[in-house]
Amino acid sequence: MDTVLKDKLNEYCKRVELGIDEFLPDAHTRPKKLHSAMRYSISAGGKRIRPTLLLIASELFERKSDPTAAAVAVECLHTYTLIHDDLPAIDNSALRRGSPSCHTKYNEATAILAGDSLLTHAFRVLSEQYSTEPNLAILLIKELAQASSSECLIAGQQEDIENEGQAIDADKLLFIHAKKTAALLSAALKMGLYFCQPNESQLSMIALAGYHLGLAFQIIDDILDATSSSDLLGKPVGNDAAIEKSTYIVLLGLEGARSEAHRHTQKAIDAFKNLGGNNLTLLSLVSELEKRIN
Amino acid sequence: MDTVLKDKLNEYCKRVELGIDEFLPDAHTRPKKLHSAMRYSISAGGKRIRPTLLLIASELFERKSDPTAAAVAVECLHTYTLIHDDLPAIDNSALRRGSPSCHTKYNEATAILAGDSLLTHAFRVLSEQYSTEPNLAILLIKELAQASSSECLIAGQQEDIENEGQAIDADKLLFIHAKKTAALLSAALKMGLYFCQPNESQLSMIALAGYHLGLAFQIIDDILDATSSSDLLGKPVGNDAAIEKSTYIVLLGLEGARSEAHRHTQKAIDAFKNLGGNNLTLLSLVSELEKRIN
Numbered sequence: 060m061d062t063v064l065k066d067k068l069n070e071y072c073k074r075v076e077l078g079i080d081e082f083l084p085d086a087h088t089r090p091k092k093l094h095s096a097m098r099y100s101i102s103a104g105g106k107r108i109r110p111t112l113l114l115i116a117s118e119l120f121e122r123k124s125d126p127t128a129a130a131v132a133v134e135c136l137h138t139y140t141l142i143h144d145d146l147p148a149i150d151n152s153a154l155r156r157g158s159p160s161c162h163t164k165y166n167e168a169t170a171i172l173a174g175d176s177l178l179t180h181a182f183r184v185l186s187e188q189y190s191t192e193p194n195l196a197i198l199l200i201k202e203l204a205q206a207s208s209s210e211c212l213i214a215g216q217q218e219d220i221e222n223e224g225q226a227i228d229a230d231k232l233l234f235i236h237a238k239k240t241a242a243l244l245s246a247a248l249k250m251g252l253y254f255c256q257p258n259e260s261q262l263s264m265i266a267l268a269g270y271h272l273g274l275a276f277q278i279i280d281d282i283l284d285a286t287s288s289s290d291l292l293g294k295p296v297g298n299d300a301a302i303e304k305s306t307y308i309v310l311l312g313l314e315g316a317r318s319e320a321h322r323h324t325q326k327a328i329d330a331f332k333n334l335g336g337n338n339l340t341l342l343s344l345v346s347e348l349e350k351r352i353n
Numbered sequence: 354m355d356t357v358l359k360d361k362l363n364e365y366c367k368r369v370e371l372g373i374d375e376f377l378p379d380a381h382t383r384p385k386k387l388h389s390a391m392r393y394s395i396s397a398g399g400k401r402i403r404p405t406l407l408l409i410a411s412e413l414f415e416r417k418s419d420p421t422a423a424a425v426a427v428e429c430l431h432t433y434t435l436i437h438d439d440l441p442a443i444d445n446s447a448l449r450r451g452s453p454s455c456h457t458k459y460n461e462a463t464a465i466l467a468g469d470s471l472l473t474h475a476f477r478v479l480s481e482q483y484s485t486e487p488n489l490a491i492l493l494i495k496e497l498a499q500a501s502s503s504e505c506l507i508a509g510q511q512e513d514i515e516n517e518g519q520a521i522d523a524d525k526l527l528f529i530h531a532k533k534t535a536a537l538l539s540a541a542l543k544m545g546l547y548f549c550q551p552n553e554s555q556l557s558m559i560a561l562a563g564y565h566l567g568l569a570f571q572i573i574d575d576i577l578d579a580t581s582s583s584d585l586l587g588k589p590v591g592n593d594a595a596i597e598k599s600t601y602i603v604l605l606g607l608e609g610a611r612s613e614a615h616r617h618t619q620k621a622i623d624a625f626k627n628l629g630g631n632n633l634t635l636l637s638l639v640s641e642l643e644k645r646i647n
Contacts, residue, residue: 084503084504090511092511093503093507093508143466146465148465149462168442168514171437171442172514175469176503178472180503182498183495183498186498187495187498190491190495193487193491194487200480201480201484204473204474204481205477208473210378213466217384217462218384221386
C-alpha cells in the first residue's frame with residue numbers, strides 16, 4: 060500500500076478508536092460484564108472500514124460538524140451484527156479475528172445482550188451527539204435504521220441463514236450480498252456525505268458507489284476465505300465451505316469471482332469520479348481493497 | 354373495571370393495533386419468515402400497556418401531532434425484549450401469553466433476528482414518521498434509546514440473568530425492576546408528553562409517576578406469577594420460582610409485596626395528580642392495575 064494512503068488510513072483509524080473510547084460507556088459501568096463485553100467486541104481489531112468510509116466521505120466537500128460520533132455509531136451497528144452472527148444458533152463461530160468471539164469469551168446470554176446494547180447504542184449516540192442539529196440527526200438516524208432494517212441488512216442475514224447448505228442462484232446471492240454487506244457500506248458513505256449538505260444527485264451517486272464497493276468488498280472477502288491461510292486472516296479459513304455457504308466462488312469459480320470483484324470495483328471508481336470533490340483518498344482506497352486478492 | 358375506562362382502553366388498543374398494522378412491514382415482505390415472525394410476536398395479544406400509556410400521556414395537554422407511530426415504536430421495542438428474553442440462552446420460555454414463543458414457533462436464528470428487527474424498527478419508525486418535525490423526533494428517539502440502553506433496560510435484564518438462583522438484597526432487586534420495567538414505562542409516558550411541548554418540571558413529574566407505576570406494575574406481575582392459575586395468565590405460573598428468580602415475594606412475603614405495590618401505586622397517583630391536565634384516565638388506569646391483585 061502506498062505510504063500516503065497508509066498514513067491517512069491510520070489517522071482515520073485513530074480517530075475511530077478515540078471516538079469509540081469517548082462515546083461508549085466505560086467498561087466498569089454497571090453491569091460490568093455487559094459493558095466489558097461491548098468494549099471487548101468493538102475493540103477486537105477490525106479494519107474499521109465502515110467508519111473510515113464515513114469519515115472520508117464527510118471530507119468530500121465542505122463540512123459543517125464533527126462526524127466522529129456518527130462513525131462510532133456505524134461501528135457499533137456493525138459490531139452488533141458480528142456478535143449475533145457468531146452465536147451458536149446462527150454461524151456458531153467460536154473465533155472472531157483470531158480471538159474468542161463474544162459468546163465464547165463471556166456467555167451466550169451476555170453476547171445476545173451485548174449485541175442488543177451496541178445496536179441500541181448506535182441510535183443513542185446519534186440522538187445524543189447531534190441533538191443540537193436535529194435536521195442532520197434525523198437524516199443520519201433514518202439512513203442507519205433503514206440500512207440495518209429487516210428489509211435490508213437483517214433481510215440479507217436471514218436469507219443467508221435460510222439458504223445454508225443449498226445451491227442458490229446468482230440473483231439470490233446478489234440479494235444477500237447487496238443487503239447484508241453493501242447496504243451498510245453505502246449507508247456509511249451517505250451518512251458521511253450528509254455532513255456536507257449534499258443534493259439529491261450527489262446522494263444517489265455515492266449510494267451507487269457504495270453499492271458496487273460493497274459487492275466488490277464481499278466478493279473479495281469470499282475469495283480470501285477460500286484462498287488465504289488462517290494466520291493471515293485471523294479466523295478459520297474455508298469456513299464458508301465448511302458450513303456450505305454459497306459464495307461467488309461456488310457460483311463462478313475463482314477466476315469468475317475475481318473478474319466480478321474487478322467489475323464492481325471499476326463501477327465504484329466511476330461513481331466516485333462522477334461525484335467529484337476531494338475524492339482522491341476514496342479512489343486510492345477502493346483500488347487498494349481490490350489489490351488484496353491479486 | 355368500570356365501563357368508561359374499559360371502553361377507553363379498548364379504543365386506545367384499537368389505535369395501537371391499527372398503527373402496528375400500518376407501520377410494520379407486511380408479513381409477506383421478503384424475507385417472509387422474518388417479517389412473519391415479527392408480526393407473530395407483536396400480535397400475540399399483549400395488554401399494550403406501554404403504547405396505551407404513551408397515547409394517554411399525549412392527551413394530558415394540548416397536542417400538536419399524531420402520537421400513534423411513537424406508540425408503535427414503543428411496542429416494537431417492548432416486543433423485541435420479550436423475544437430475546439424467551440430465548441434458550443436467557444429465560445428458555447417455550448410459551449409466551451399462552452402461545453409458542455417466537456423461537457418455538459419459528460427457530461432460534463429467526464427469533465434472534467426478529468428481535469433485532471423490531472428493535473431497529475422502533476428507531477426507523479420514529480425517524481421516518483416524524484422526519485418533518487425533527488425537534489420532536491430527536492426527543493422521542495433519545496428518550497427511547499436511553500431507556501432501552503445498556504445502562505438501563507438491558508442493564509436490568511443482564512443483572513436479572515446474572516443473579517438467577519442467588520439470594521439478592523432489596524437494593525439489587527430495586528435496580529433490576531427500575532431498569533428492566535419502570536424505565537420503559539416511564540419513557541412511554543415521557544414520549545407521550547413530548548407531543549404537548551412540556552416544560553422541565555412536567556417532564557420530571559411524569560418520569561416520577563412512571564418510575565413508581567413501573568415498580569408497582571412489576572411487583573403486581575410477580576404476585577400474579579406466584580398466585581394465579583396458568584389459564585388466567587396464559588403462561589406457566591410459578592415460573593419465577595422454578596428458575597429461582599428473586600422477587601419481592603421471596604424478599605418480603607406476599608403481604609409485604611402487596612403493601613409495596615400499594616405504596617408505589619399511591620406515589621404514582623400523587624405524581625399524576627401534581628401533573629394535572631386531563632389526568633382522569635391515567636388516575637383510574639393506575640388504580641385499576643392494582644386491583645388485579647386484590
